[in-house]
Amino acid sequence: MPRYMTMVRIDESNVPAGGPSEQLMEDMGKLIDEMTKAGVLLDTAGLRPTAEGVRMRNNHGEISATDGPFTESKEIIGGYAIIQAKSMEEAREWTQRFLKVHGEDWDITSEVRQIEEPPGA
Numbered sequence: 001m002p003r004y005m006t007m008v009r010i011d012e013s014n015v016p017a018g019g020p021s022e023q024l025m026e027d028m029g030k031l032i033d034e035m036t037k038a039g040v041l042l043d044t045a046g047l048r049p050t051a052e053g054v055r056m057r058n059n060h061g062e063i064s065a066t067d068g069p070f071t072e073s074k075e076i077i078g079g080y081a082i083i084q085a086k087s088m089e090e091a092r093e094w095t096q097r098f099l100k101v102h103g104e105d106w107d108i109t110s111e112v113r114q115i116e117e118p119p120g121a
Contacts, residue, residue, distance in 0.1 A: 001084050002114055003042065004091040006098070009109040010078035012049060012069070016105045027101045035083070040094060044081040075109065088114065 020028075035041035047053075050068035057064050070076065081098070085091040095110045102108060 003084050006081045006095050007077050007111045008079040009075040040083050042082040046079040
């Protein structure tokens, strides 16, 4: 069965004050539990702010590192989920439910992409 990565994109300057509400965390916990029991959710996590990260680059063999925050980035990856679904349509349905859990206080985007499986897998 295909695996998909859902990358949650946020604008760090536009996150609701105080971060996720208790209700959001409770609703998210229920959805995560449902997805786990259905055998869909393989892994998920939120990511720490870009101020705590580093961006590494290989520019034609020259390696460089830039410490966060990454001010040139409007949207950053704030979290991810790896799911196993029968089709892209099913992956989209689960992602839509994830987005709906956030309600009206959040402005987030989820990019869903199928994971390339190694040959013979």
